Amino acid sequence: MTVPDSDQLTVLMCPDYRESNPYQSELIAGLETRSVEVTATDAGWAFPLLRGLRRQGVPDVLHLHWLHRFVITNRRFPAALAILLGARLVLEIALLRALGVRIVWTVHNLLDHERTAPRSELAVRHAVARLVDRIIVHCDAAADSVEETYRLPERVADRVRVVPHGNFVNVYENDVSQSTARERLDLPPDVPVVAFFGLIRPYKNVPGLIEAFKRLSGTARLLVVGNPWNDDVADRVRAANADDERVHTVLEYVPEDQIQVYMRATDAVALPFDSVLTSGSVVLAMSFGRAVVAPLMGCLPGLVGSEGGHLYDPGDAEGLKVALRRAIDDRERLREMGLRNRDVAQAYDWDRVAERTRDVYTLDAARTYRCPEETK
Template structure:
């Protein structure tokens, strides 16, 4: 049994895009489009798998290629034949390294490959999941490479309206420029993971009682995600029945040691610092009363969508698509620039009706349907191909 039951005026360019969209709509049941997604991250993230399946239901032939980092794009394209569209994800994986000179060299390779694709008539779409690589290893070279890449790309997808403006400003794009920048929300994870363990069993398995209020951090533990700071902030709460559960794979041994030391200082906190198999995610999500994502910076968060899909309210910064997607009725948003923002948000969550908020979030997640979002993606493909 699962945890919860579902309770301005047009420019010439925009007018041309409207006309192309009309043609795309007429073509939806027509000729099949072929798409190559790169790089392939389906083993570690269900996002591409859900998008692929949705696109295939709308007459798009999708193949995946380029698993791993620094994989060259053109060999992947040649391996699968000439597609109509190459759809790029997590672009930084293909060229950002520890050394600026090597990042620049791989960046030039990427730009040359994008130029070759353009000259050969292959259209390119890029989904911007993050503005830049979180480790900030070569930020200036990365930004310059991406700005130049947008001049060779036909379409950009972001996950909220606010991100559209952010991307256009960061990459110095205008409304009349290529590429076509569209907001297509991040789909839900309702069917992506098993969800058969109910709340009582999940909490019993983890040693939590009905009176406990369990805050869960779930996901990769990286420096920008502020997990040690979350533990410190939690320790300031005067709430004997509050619990903090930190679950995820640390980015480094040093970060893992820091989290362990902070957690050890408060017997209300626990840490499970390891990779979590897909069938175990439900145990942590269904035991939680709220999911806390104390990120320093964020554009899009799959963890927030995951929490919504399991019927949990989210405590998160009011930034990027996270702030735009999280309904304030069902979530606790805070200003990360305020010194006491996170602590106040946790205190507010303790006083809130978290069960009702979780039900509202679940209902909101059902509207993030992959079939609809895939259709909107297909319309972009058709538009740029026409």
């Protein structure tokens, strides 16, 4: 496909997640400093991509994110509807390709985390992967997972490009001290505090985190902070938390200006996912200079590693408990891990991410990516 000579690029980005996730806002801001004009449009029932074309005209690039938003529904017969909605998506992509639009797809997760219609969704992803010009993932391990899960032939696998997940260092306020944060939350100043932070969805295994923590002795505290996915999830978290005063829950949406209070009060952030490819929650914890407790999955081993937290084998029934114990037993080591994570996060600034993404748009990006700090 021919790339235009003009330095100016127009991009249609879909679906629009900017209200609930700063990822796209930061990426778009970085792209706009590089002569890339981005229009974001939401997914929906009535041909969302063609609707975006009516708003801005034919773009140079269509950039797809979070593909489940196009095909997964809570209505009756989700598997059949996923196939129908997927056919609509494939038709729209084919029409855009016929108009000369380059198609880029960032794979944030292999499938919808709730696995509402996994076989149907996987079939749609197989089809989309073969239509796009480039597939973006956030690390080499994710590239391998995508190629294996979607059974990509070599000609399609050659379209995969690594673009790291940008940090959230300058997105949220971060000027409160740990002592002040703990005072506001009525937490002791001299005990280890581990926190879960984020939208509480079933795959994030928050009740399992609480149960593992309750099996540990000592004075450490566990914070569980976030809005439950639904009433059933909220009930499960409350039931797990019923009989241990060391566990504190805040089951509600946290305003942006209060995120720093919870992050600064903690020593480590625990994110015991049942499945994950890449994680904005991990990047958020690292951006606040916090150690991480998480499974050995997806991009996390390369991003966090043994120097940035305590990672465990998700197949080990005792893995999460042991990782929590190790974190709690060496608070000073958690501080060192947090400092390391902050340095790593700062290296993945949105300026570099946008530059790399623009290269993908123009089909100029090499397959792999190494941040300059990684080569030192």
